[in-house]
Structures are given as structure tokens and as C-alpha cells.
């Protein structure tokens with residue numbers, strides 16, 4: 001099976017993290033050779049935003065997203081939300097032409113609700129999440145959502161912000177919750193968690209949902225696929241995740257055809273991917 005012609009997009013990868021400082025260039029080169037054309041790099045804390053913007057500005061395969069992640073609420077301040085709005089207000093077509101560092105912003109992320117972590121203040125999580133949803137609505141940007149044990153609450157917020165679209169990254173909910181997201185025009189992230197045979201419920205969703213529900217992601221350096229479970233995850237492994245998706249998809253379509261659809265799904269939900277010539 002020749003898989004080298006299929007273009008792939010990693011819709012969620014923390015390539016800005018320190019753990020990639022030594023091998024980031026080599027990884028990007030390996031990705032190019034594997035036909036991984038684009039990588040979305042979401043932010044988790046304000047202190048990381050500038051590094052992400054600089055990295056993405058210098059490397060045209062990288063697309064930034066800016067956000068405040070629910071697992072780091074202790075590091076967030078209300079003024080970070082103002083800074084997010086301020087940065088977005090400078091992200092105009094005119095500034096882009098004048099080499100503003102915010103180029104091809106993929107969306108607002110990584111934002112969301114994580115009720116799996118212990119001793120978390122749900123109220124504060126909900127505050128940052130809902131404020132960032134408002135900002136995304138104001139600037140008409142897609143959202144990259146992290147949701148663990150919180151899908152019903154996330155869906156409730158999406159019902160209050162009906163114009164929003166985006167990706168539920170590392171999807172882990174039920175079939176019914178998936179349908180709720182899909183009805184609102186969201187896509188679901190398929191990544192490392194689906195590669196473990198024990199994840200039977202999650203894996204069964206692939207065949208039960210339409211193929212246009214899905215986008216591929218690695219969430220590197222976390223969520224390593226099974227074949228690399230003891231290693232740092234890398235966007236290079238996206239092709240393995242893609243093969244796993246194709247093996248679960250209940251259809252006789254060729255691998256390349258399936259990949260073409262997933263590639264299109266990602267471009268459909270993240271319009272900034274159209275800004276660069278691919």
C-alpha cells in the first residue's frame with residue numbers, strides 16, 4: 001500500500017513545548033518527507049503565545065492557535081483574556097500584509113473544560129472557557145476544544161454560542177454527544193487514544209459516524225499511539241494514526257481516498273489553512 005501520496009494535516013500538536021527544542025527542525029523535516037503538510041500548534045498559556053507565533057511565522061508548515069488551557073488555570077489571569085483580545089484586534093488583513101507575527105491564525109485554542117483532573121475549580125475553568133468562546137465568536141475564529149468528562153457542559157456552552165465551529169480534540173465522548181457536536185458543525189479529533197485495542201467504544205465510533213466527522217491529530221508530545229506508548233509522541237507518527245483510522249473505517253475505500261477526505265475536513269473547519277499555497 002503506497003501511502004506517500006496522501007497529504008496529511010496534524011490538527012493538534014504542541015510543537016512549541018520545550019521537549020521539542022532539540023529535535024524540532026529534524027521532526028519538521030521528517031514530517032515534510034512523510035507528506036505531513038501542515039501542523040496546528042495550539043497555545044496553552046499566555047507565556048507560550050509569543051514563542052508559538054514566532055515559530056509559526058518562521059515555518060510555513062506551522063499554524064498557530066492562541067488560548068488558555070483548562071488544565072493550567074493556576075497560571076491564567078483575567079488580564080490574559082484582554083491580551084488575547086488585543087492580539088486578535090491587531091490581526092487584521094492590513095497588519096498581515098505588513099508582516100505582523102500573527103499570520104494564518106488557525107483559531108482559539110487550546111481551550112475547554114477538564115473535569116477529570118482532581119481538585120480543580122470548575123467555576124474558574126468555566127469562566128475562562130466561556131470568555132474565550134465569546135472572543136472566538138467576536139472574531140469569528142474556530143475553536144480547538146479540550147473536553148474530558150465535561151462534554152455535556154461543553155455542549156451547553158456551544159448552544160449559547162451557535163455561530164461557533166471547531167474541533168473537539170482527542171474526542172472521548174459518547175455517540176450521542178458526538179452527534180450533538182456534529183449537528184453544530186464541529187469535527188472530532190482522532191488521535192493516539194484510538195490506537196489502543198482496549199478503547200473499543202471509542203474505536204467503534206469511527207464506523208458509526210460519517211467520515212466527514214473526523215480530523216487527524218497527534219497531540220504530541222502527549223497521547224503517543226500504541227506502537228510508541230513509552231516514547232515522546234511526535235507529529236511524525238501521524239501516518240500511523242492515519243492507517244489506524246483507515247483500518248477502523250467500515251468502507252472499502254482506498255487509503256488515499258480516505259486521507260483526501262480527512263485532509264479536506266481539516267481545511268473545511270480551519271479556513272486559515274487556505275491562506276498558504278499548499
Ligand SMILES: [Zn+2]
Pocket residue numbers: 012014042110219
Ligand atoms: Zn493539546
